[in-house]
Amino acid sequence: MKKIYLPLFIITMIAIIVGIWIYQTDAVKSDTALFSEYMHIGIIILLFAFGIFLAIRRFSSTKKGLPPEDELSKRIEQKAASKSFFVSLFLWLVIMYLQDEKGGEAETFFGYGILGMALLFAGFYFYYYFKGNIDE
Amino acid sequence: MSNRIKELRARFNLTQLDLAQKVGVRRETIVFLEKGKYNPSLKLAHDISKVFECTIEEVFIFS
Numbered sequence: 001m002k003k004i005y006l007p008l009f010i011i012t013m014i015a016i017i018v019g020i021w022i023y024q025t026d027a028v029k030s031d032t033a034l035f036s037e038y039m040h041i042g043i044i045i046l047l048f049a050f051g052i053f054l055a056i057r058r059f060s061s062t063k064k065g066l067p068p069e070d071e072l073s074k075r076i077e078q079k080a081a082s083k084s085f086f087v088s089l090f091l092w093l094v095i096m097y098l099q100d101e102k103g104g105e106a107e108t109f110f111g112y113g114i115l116g117m118a119l120l121f122a123g124f125y126f127y128y129y130f131k132g133n134i135d136e
Numbered sequence: 137m138s139n140r141i142k143e144l145r146a147r148f149n150l151t152q153l154d155l156a157q158k159v160g161v162r163r164e165t166i167v168f169l170e171k172g173k174y175n176p177s178l179k180l181a182h183d184i185s186k187v188f189e190c191t192i193e194e195v196f197i198f199s
Contacts, residue, residue, distance in 0.1 A: 061162050064153060070161040071177050072168060132173025 011051045018044050043115050050122040080124035087124075088117045138197045142170045144188040159183040 058068040092113055099109045145155055152166045159180060168174035169184075176184070176196075185195045 064157075064163070066153075066156055066162050067160055070165055071180060072165040072174055073162060132168050132171065 008055060011055050014051060015048065018048055040111075040115070043119060047115075047118050047122060050125070076125065076128045079128050080121055083124045084117060084120035087120050088113075091116045091120070137175055138172055138199065139169060140195055140197070141166070141184065144190075144195065145170075148188060150187075155184070155187065158187050 062068050095109050095113050095116075099106070141155075145152070150158075152163050152170075156163045156166050160183070161180065165174065165176075165180075169176060181192050181196055185192045188195060
């Protein structure tokens with residue numbers, strides 16, 4: 001049962017942090033929000049939905065008396081993690097180039113990088129989840 | 137690699153959920169196996185063939 005409570009705890013914590021973060025962004029407070037601010041919120045909501053999707057899958061499996069994780073789900077996670085890490089190396093290169101060209105705060109670009117990595121992981125996860133053939 | 141899981145499951149009157157519970161995996165794994173989208177580990181292949189009371193070669197066909 002601990003395997004179920006830990007992700008639930010992490011997701012709840014992330015939800016609280018994301019909620020506070022979104023509440024404090026200019027996009028919510030002001031009427032003149034930038035497109036990029038809305039995009040940030042959109043990506044965060046997408047990632048949160050991804051977390052909820054994973055949690056629901058775990059809960060539904062456990063409810064049916066099945067393990068929350070098995071060899072296929074672990075392999076999909078590992079494959080998605082390795083691919084997203086590889087692609088994110090190029091993402092960081094692009095981000096470094098953009099920071100050099102456009103300037104701006106390093107924290108903002110770190111934010112882009114972290115969000116990008118998380119989005120890549122979610123994208124690769126769904127790709128392997130629906131495509132299968134992970135041994136190829 | 138193809139397999140006869142669907143055919144054997146019907147013969148033994150098992151649902152995907154029943155088979156998943158017997159071998160200790162998620163139902164999606166059985167779906168992926170039946171569609172030929174996933175090659176199982178040796179342990180899982182052994183467990184599945186044990187449920188169907190036959191050898192691994194009789195369930196999984198290496199072509």
